[in-house]
Amino acid sequence: MKYQSERIALISEHASPLANLGGVDTGGQNVYVAQLAKHLAAEGYLIDVFTRKDKIELEDVIEWVPGVRVINVSAGPAENVIKEDLLQYMDEFKDSMISFIIKEQVHYSLIHANFFMSAYVAMGIKQELDIPFVVTFHALGHIRRIHQAEQDKFPAERLLIEEQAVQQADHIIAECPQDKDDLITYYNAPEEKISIIPCGFSSKEFYPVGKTTSRKMLGLPQDEHIILQLGRMVPRKGVDNVIRALANLKNSDKPVKLLIVGGEKEQLTEDCCPEFARLMSLAREHDVLDSIIFAGRKDRHLLKFYYSAADLFITTPWYEPFGITPLEAMACGTPVIGANVGGIKYSVADGDTGLLVNPHDPEMLADKISKVIGHPELLSRMGENAIYRVNTYFTWAKVAGKVLNLYNSLITATRKAVPAMSESQAA
Incomplete structure (x- = not known):
């Protein structure tokens, strides 16, 4: 009843x-x-x-x-x-x-x-x-x-x-x-x-937008690989792990740019955001600051363009009760490399819609990124599988x-x- x-x-x-x-x-x-x-x-x-x-x-x-x-x-x-x-x-x-x-x-x-x-x-x-x-x-x-x-x-x-x-x-x-x-x-x-x-996830909010169109709209480079980290800027989300992985990337056919979306404000400063200051320091330490774009907080209606602009979505938190951002990324046709924890290992089908990694292993993360980032057919197949999976199980x-x-x-x-x-x- x-x-x-x-x-x-x-x-x-x-x-x-x-x-x-x-x-x-x-x-x-x-x-x-x-x-x-x-x-x-x-x-x-x-x-x-x-x-x-x-x-x-x-x-x-x-x-x-x-x-x-x-x-x-x-x-x-x-x-x-x-x-x-x-x-x-x-x-x-x-x-x-x-x-x-x-x-x-x-x-x-x-x-x-x-x-x-x-x-x-x-x-x-x-x-x-x-x-x-x-x-x-x-x-x-x-x-x-x-x-x-x-x-x-x-x-x-x-x-x-x-x-x-x-x-x-x-x-x-x-x-x-x-x-x-x-x-x-x-x-x-x-x-x-x-x-x-x-x-x-909401299929009205998140759906694929052309990569070229999304990058043009956001002012992002067309001739580089883009990996995206999007979410709250707090230590347990593991953004530092992604920065360390960036320093370990090898044998890429073209430059890799890490796009980080999130934070208290759209214009982040090291004075107002301790976590941003820590990540900036880490990026300088590993000499990858020029390969990172800190975009700050973005309005929700823009997020589908960020997801769609990326070749890969990366999320490696220490733990995650569920994690909505992997669903949103997959809904936009972007494969996910995620930590093998909590809800992420439930929503991401390893080898099918993306890949799972240990949350505290930047070398492993770099290796997984390197193996798929230069293979557009593989990324396309994973993206199609991702769209099907989230629309079948997670609306x-x-x-x-x-x-x-x-x-x-x-x-x-x-x-x-x-x-x-x-x-x-x-x-």
């Missing part, structure tokens, strides 16, 4: 669907929440997205698109706060959300929490208002600690909150098989309570369809349980 006109609450405390992408705390989760909300609304659901108010001028309730409202919740100062410092405001977030629900007399059939702090809020609301919730963690504290150690600045309470959420959630969405394995191994999550539902429409089926089964189970509980209590 499909419940239309049900009202669903999505919680995404630090990742608003309205935010500009590319910053330290904006990326895949913002896209996930935005696309899911739009597609759920298109199927007849009424969606409220609760996110933290981080600008004083933001209205409390924004009618974003038909069927979707964005509720900017008071929780801490109405200014930018790094996500590692937000947990202290989540009780206020929960109280503000409950006040909104009571004041507006709105009934939510289900809450979908995104990230561990949203799960914390959802647990509190379930306890007080008895609203069931599903959770997508997007990243797990135990895995982050393994890879980032002392660089992980989240409070220690994160692990306990995640462990509690795993037990209290009505269902858990894992974004790839590795995510499911990690939930079971590190959190003792019941396997029957986990569904694997990947992230997706947001397909992802939203799986989420809808999960919602409906949970709503049905909840409604069947209510009479049974009442009979038991009456007895």
